[in-house]
Amino acid sequence: MALETAAGMPPIMGFALVGALGVGAQWLAWRLRMPAIVLMLLAGLAVGPGLGLFDPERDIGPLMQPMIAIAVAIILFEGGLTLNLESLRGAAEGVRRLIFPGALLGWIGSALALHYVAGLGWASSAVFGGIMIVTGPTVIAPLLRQARLRKRPAQLLQWEAIVNDPIGALAAVLAFELVLVMQAAESFGDAAFDMISGIVVATAMGLAAGWALSEAFRRAYAPEYMKVPVLFAVLLGVFALSDYVLHESGLLAVTVMGIWMANAHLPSYTELRRFKEHATVLLVSGVFILLAASMDLETLSRLDWWSAALVLMVIFVVRPVTVMGALAFSNVPFRERLLVAFTGPRGVVLVAVAGLFGERLVSAGIEDAALLAPLAFALVAATVVLHGFSLRPMARMLGLAGGNTPGVIIVGGSQFSTSLAQALLKHEVEVLIVDGNRGRLSSAREAGVPVFYGDILSEAAEHGVEIMSFGRIVAVSDNEAYNTLVATDLAPEFGRENVFQLKQAKQEKRRHALPPTLGGRPFAAGMSFLEIARHMRDGWSVKSTALTEEFTLENWRETNPDAAPLAELDDQGALRLLDENARLKAEAGTRLFWLGPVKEKFAERTASETTD
Secondary structure, eight states, X not given: OTTOOSSSOOHHHHHHHHHHHHHHHHHHHHHHTSOHHHHHHHHHHIIIIITOSXXXXXXXXXXXXXXXXXXXXXXXXXXXXXXXXXXXXXXXXXXXXXXXXXXXXXXXHHHHHHHHTSOOOHHHHHHHHHHTTOOOHHHHHHHHHHHOBOHHHHHHHHHHHHHHHHHHHHHHHHHHHHHHHHHHOSSHHHHXXXXXHXXXXXXXXXXXXXXXXXXXXXXXXXXXXXXXXXXXXXXXXXXXXXXXXXXXXXXXXXXXXXXXXXXXXXXXXXXXHHHHHHHHHXXXXXXXXXXXXXXXXXXXXXXXXXXXXXXXXXXXXXXXXXXXXXXXXXXXXXXXXXXHHTOOOOOHHHHHHHHHHHHHHHHTTOGGGGGHHHHHHHHHHHHHHHHHHHHHHHHHHTTOBOOSSOEEEEEXXXXXXXXXXXXXXXXXXXXXXXXXXGGGGHHHHHTTOOEEESXXXXXXXHHHSOGGGEEEEEEXXXXXXXXXHHHHHHHHHHOGGGEEEEOOOOOXXXXXXXXXTSSOEEEGGGOXXXXXXXXXXXXXXXXXXXXXXXSOHHHHHHHOTTOEEEEEEOTTSOEEEOBTTOOOOOOTTOEEEEEEEOOSOXXXXXXXXXXX
């Protein structure tokens, strides 16, 4: 009761409110198909400066800053855990250019804009300019899904966001360390020595912790169920110890630790990825709500016309100059450079890191650093809203947009796969057949169907398949276990409602059946691969029929009593794959895709006119 104040809410209620608002905003954004950061910003500002219901400084008190510091440390570790150097070496020339020298150009340009437009001092400008390199990996993915760009510009934006996330954080940490050292040191020589020694100590601790943890995991010194808890405990220990040995060096140490572990080729990397994904969702949303609720009307009122000018300068000058300069004389076409140049959404990582560093710089006597958090909020809100509405139209104008209907990835080459793909392609639904056996792809190649030779779960597919263009995946190979593996592994990526597979064989006893957490939704009316293969040998194929006022769903059922419905395409271009329990729509204008025997004549004349 000692921490509870008369004017506020108990700390436990504050923690619960932050969790509910953060996760609730992300869930609601998923339902509404919009960037979560917009709803989190509105929620935080509403309960904080808007209604005055929650003030983190008042209701949580001295625990708030350590909580944010630990959360940012975990976020930066997660950023380091995404930086796979082998993937970077194998990335396209455009991606490498956007990182080197793009990150440096962005840092310099942002710092100059902060100093000369927003009027910040060089210390605050250097730190915040480094953070502004990050283009929001948690924001760019939903925007790309919504815009459905062509492969190369989508890859450029996606990989820039992923790789520049840790690089931007690292740049900000280095600038922050330099500012603190310059503040404390009496001469330039002392500052340089303290700076170099700080970098060396933090880097050495991060490398040592990353190496030791990687070796422990590789040699099975920790059981599988303990790996994530051990990782979390070591991460907190490295952060705390590095900060204790050398003030404010913990963020650099955990970032380096994450980069080492990302390149250690650990067999348990999947579990580590789950940790970072869950930690990101919880911590990023929590930090964002805390920082938004911490804004007061006085601080927000300091966002004047010069702040608006800074946001416009960053969006329309700094970002385009950075991208055009980095991609100059590269093999990236001009239209793609233009699209990337005017697409740079910032995300919650920018706000989280800016909020923490702003507080630390203010404590060090740099008063204008109090503007970092509100400027970060303004930049994030402006870029997310602007690019959320402009990316798709601009891509269409430049001829870089994909189809209106999200495509379908068919895993497993076969006669059925080719027939299904041909039927969907006739109606402008993008399709890709994936198989690790070249022979199974021969019929699809001959039919002109796009194919990818390789395992859909491999790293080659991660870089070679334009995932953003596809919204559904169907596993129809002859290997039931592989279908289940594909559906289970890709369900978090596509959403479980969009992952399908051929029905698994029934078990005589329920306790022998696979748990419902494995596999996808049963496709093709619950038929197995052998049943479908037998039908295909008997002359069946995948056809489509347009339902009209004259030829209804009942007419189709009467005409094709043996047919198995596979998918529906409505008059708005929305594709719906059907599981064995799905109810068919009966509206006129819906096109039904089905597997059935080929007939020369139909009972209804309208059917012959609307079926292909």
